[in-house]
Amino acid sequence: MRGSGSRFRGGAVLSKGTHVPRRTCLACRGTNDKRDLERHVLAEDGTLTPDPEKRLPGRGYYSCRAESCRSRLAGMAGKLKKRKRG
Ligand SMILES: [Zn+2]
Known part of the structure; x- marks a missing residue:
């Protein structure tokens, strides 16, 4: 049970709601917030x-x-x- 008193919480990178994952636009190579990009899935x-x-x-x-x-x-x-394989 030891260690539950979080000493390091001041510098925590995770658990902040402000970090937004970033992704690269494949077309222009620009980096953007994930939510500002459109996701597409490559079908078979x-x-x-x-x-x-x-x-x-x-x-x-x-x-x-x-x-x-x-x-x-x-x-x-x-x-x-x-x-295709083969
Ligand atoms: Zn783009």
């Missing part, structure tokens, strides 16, 4: 499916909400898809 057939709820399984790719970045990301989908 190589198309990017928008995932506004950020809950679809699979590899997620992020882009800005800007139309230019979204369409650019869509154009990159084919390259993102790895070659």
